Amino acid sequence: MARKFFVGGNFKMNGTKESIKSIVKGLNEAQLDSNVEVVIAPPSLYLQLAQDQLSKANVEVSAQNVYDKPNGAYTGEISVAQLKDSGIKWTILGHSERRTILGESDEVVASKTKAALDGGLSVVWCCGESLEEREGGNTIAVIEKQLAALAAKISGDEWKKIVVAYEPIWAIGTGKVATVQQAQEVHAAIRKFLRANVSEAVADETRILYGGSVNGKNCKDLAKEADIDGFLVGGASLKPEFVEIINSNL
């Protein structure tokens, strides 16, 4: 089964009402490859704004995080039901900035993913190794540990609503993109893990995105690799070149 190419734009903690309106306007007016599923993730304060301004059918809005409790005394958090109530269908989870800066463990990320799926959201679930882990030869072991925590909570059918994003931490925001070989090697290992630990169908159908210093220039070569099914883009998703990344297969 052919996997539909997927490009996510993670705005992180960037943007203003004006700049987000302008990015969305750019996407509304651009010629986007209709075979690509596009999701943009503005800061939570601007989710509704982005949603209201978007007029493109193949572009959806995603949160960058969600909490795993349904409601209650959790100051500063947003629930799955609140995202659904605002018409949001996606959330990113397990981004390395949340894992490292906000201290989210593999188990917390898995629990949030389960809560998001239970509540009807789709998830861009992120994994990735640090430079130290890569230099120590532990890349695949780190990714497999992150995947195993998720696989322990998620059943076969639920994987249909998960897109995996491989984002090596050393490549994020550094301008140091993984080589196509480095990325393809980890993507193939992720698919192998899914084949061995979940099912053939999930391994074949799950989209695996690459993230980390993707730009308008390096996207085409990465997109050609067999196991790279799209991108999760940070810095470049705020710029007009995001359109080139979306159209990297044209």
Ligand SMILES: O=C(CO)COP(=O)(O)O
């Ligand atoms: O973290 C990323 C996307 O989630 C990648 O960020 P950059 O594209 O800015 O390296």
